[in-house]
Amino acid sequence: MNSQRVIAVVKWATAALVLAGIVVVDRRWLHVNQTTVALTLLLFILFLAARWGLRYAVVTSIAATFLYNYYFLPPIGTLIINDPQNWLALFAFLATSVVGARLSERVREEAADARLRQRELEVLYTLSRELLQTENVAGLLNSIAPAILLVTHADAVVLYLLDGDRRYLAGDPAAIPMDEIGMRQLALTLPSADTTTDSTTATHFGQREARIPLHVGVRPRGLLILKSVHLSPETLEAIGGLISVSIDRAQALEDVSRADAAKESERLRALMIDSITHELRTPLTAIKASATTLLFHDPCGANALDLESQRDLLTVIDEETDRLDRLVSQAVEMAQLDAQEVHMTFVPTDLADVITSTLRACATALTGHELHQQVPALPPVLADAGYIEKVLANLLENAAKYSPSASPIFLSAETRPNAVLVSVADHGQGIDTSEQELIFERFYRASTQTGLTSGTGMGLAISRAILEAHHGTLAVTSQLGEGSVFTFSLPIAHQPLREPPASSGRSD
Numbered sequence: 001m002n003s004q005r006v007i008a009v010v011k012w013a014t015a016a017l018v019l020a021g022i023v024v025v026d027r028r029w030l031h032v033n034q035t036t037v038a039l040t041l042l043l044f045i046l047f048l049a050a051r052w053g054l055r056y057a058v059v060t061s062i063a064a065t066f067l068y069n070y071y072f073l074p075p076i077g078t079l080i081i082n083d084p085q086n087w088l089a090l091f092a093f094l095a096t097s098v099v100g101a102r103l104s105e106r107v108r109e110e111a112a113d114a115r116l117r118q119r120e121l122e123v124l125y126t127l128s129r130e131l132l133q134t135e136n137v138a139g140l141l142n143s144i145a146p147a148i149l150l151v152t153h154a155d156a157v158v159l160y161l162l163d164g165d166r167r168y169l170a171g172d173p174a175a176i177p178m179d180e181i182g183m184r185q186l187a188l189t190l191p192s193a194d195t196t197t198d199s200t201t202a203t204h205f206g207q208r209e210a211r212i213p214l215h216v217g218v219r220p221r222g223l224l225i226l227k228s229v230h231l232s233p234e235t236l237e238a239i240g241g242l243i244s245v246s247i248d249r250a251q252a253l254e255d256v257s258r259a260d261a262a263k264e265s266e267r268l269r270a271l272m273i274d275s276i277t278h279e280l281r282t283p284l285t286a287i288k289a290s291a292t293t294l295l296f297h298d299p300c301g302a303n304a305l306d307l308e309s310q311r312d313l314l315t316v317i318d319e320e321t322d323r324l325d326r327l328v329s330q331a332v333e334m335a336q337l338d339a340q341e342v343h344m345t346f347v348p349t350d351l352a353d354v355i356t357s358t359l360r361a362c363a364t365a366l367t368g369h370e371l372h373q374q375v376p377a378l379p380p381v382l383a384d385a386g387y388i389e390k391v392l393a394n395l396l397e398n399a400a401k402y403s404p405s406a407s408p409i410f411l412s413a414e415t416r417p418n419a420v421l422v423s424v425a426d427h428g429q430g431i432d433t434s435e436q437e438l439i440f441e442r443f444y445r446a447s448t449q450t451g452l453t454s455g456t457g458m459g460l461a462i463s464r465a466i467l468e469a470h471h472g473t474l475a476v477t478s479q480l481g482e483g484s485v486f487t488f489s490l491p492i493a494h495q496p497l498r499e500p501p502a503s504s505g506r507s508d
């Protein structure tokens with residue numbers, strides 16, 4: 001005997017016992033009048049209808065009618081009724097109990113229906129939240145079946161897509177033994193807006209199987225099969241719609257971000273070509289002019305150049321060639337950082353060592369400036385020392401380059417809970433608020449500097465890219481006419497310091 005049947009037997013037995021109990025108690029001990037007996041029985045019948053359903057209530061009310069007649073309506077002990085008033089009472093009792101039971105049953109059904117709807121709404125809400133938060137198609141397709149399995153408590157879920165004959169499964173694979181060919185056929189033949197629950201399969205496997213067609217407009221897209229679910233056809237249809245919408249949405253988002261990325265890369269390429277062409281042209285023009293003058297001057301003629309002029313022209317060629325070289329190397333370095341082709345080795349690093357070696361390397365650039373240092377004992381940071389030297393050198397050289405000669409430069413460092421901050425401050429011209437973010441763009445040079453000081457506009461862009469690779473930051477605060485403070489942060493290494501490897505392993 002299965003558990004359902006056992007429960008039914010227990011319920012019937014309980015109903016019979018309680019009915020008998022009411023009759024015995026009322027008749028033997030309480031000796032109450034007929035109205036009280038009828039009301040007690042009615043109460044019990046309404047209770048049965050509300051808790052166990054109409055079936056139990058109707059059968060019990062018929063049995064109660066007989067018992068009421070036999071034990072409480074005169075002549076007592078027979079099923080005969082002499083007084084027509086008692087006939088009326090008996091029918092009133094039967095009718096009231098059946099109608100009351102029916103009403104209780106309806107309330108019970110409506111409550112159950114409301115609970116079911118609420119659960120279905122919860123399923124749809126949770127599912128929509130799960131599905132609409134993934135923004136790439138591959139990730140979404142992998143997450144659909146497990147998400148549906150989780151929220152619907154199905155035994156197994158299969159998502160089949162006609163495009164590429166792809167199948168995504170969650171749950172017990174043996175529960176849905178259909179192959180790709182079967183699914184393809186079903187996906188192509190199930191009409192849209194048709195959510196089938198297969199009763200043949202249901203009997204065969206002893207469970208309910210729901211097959212939901214998926215569509216793009218009117219074109220079939222695929223099929224969703226859920227094994228052993230108890231959801232209404234409307235909810236199943238809504239799940240199908242939700243899947244289609246979420247796939248379309250992820251697809252659209254991917255298209256947009258791909259288009260954005262392509263546009264951005266095209267913009268950067270154009271900017272790079274523009275800037276390189278522009279920046280290359282100035283030194284090339286100077287080199288060309290100097291070389292032509294040197295080549296075509298007539299040592300014996302009127303346009304003869306003295307030795308000093310010749311030396312000046314050669315110096316121009318030398319300096320401009322250096323500038324060209326710097327420009328090309330920086331452009332290449334930026335491109336490598338963009339493409340993440342640069343290999344950095346992050347090890348616990350003592351920033352004091354990095355500062356010392358950078359100051360040594362920048363000694364010439366800082367000549368004439370008074371350097372004030374405020375560097376306390378610092379915890380080791382997780383960094384590639386060579387790259388951080390490059391960043392610090394760029395900031396120090398800029399401070400010297402963009403502030404009057406002999407003005408002071410301040411180098412300080414401080415420890416924060418998870419990072420070390422290093423700042424380079426100067427008393428230079430400062431940077432206009434509107435340009436403070438732009439100077440970190442590649443090739444951007446502040447309008448006050450362009451033409452006055454030589455530069456490529458690449459140093460800060462490279463520095464920021466290097467720091468971002470370290471999970472650090474680079475920012476500026478500046479006021480026109482007062483000066484600027486550039487601050488970068490590096491994460492603290494939670495391991496002890498160790499000697500950096502002999503070769504840093506970089507490929508720059």
Ligand code: ADP
Pocket residue numbers: 394398399402403426428429430431439444445446447449450454455456457458459460461484
């Ligand atoms: P470069 O110095 O070669 O032009 P950078 O990327 O290092 O390139 O700097 C970009 C721009 O930011 C500079 O052209 C300059 O206008 C501005 N800048 C950088 N550092 C300072 C500073 N310390 N003071 C004022 N302006 C600065």
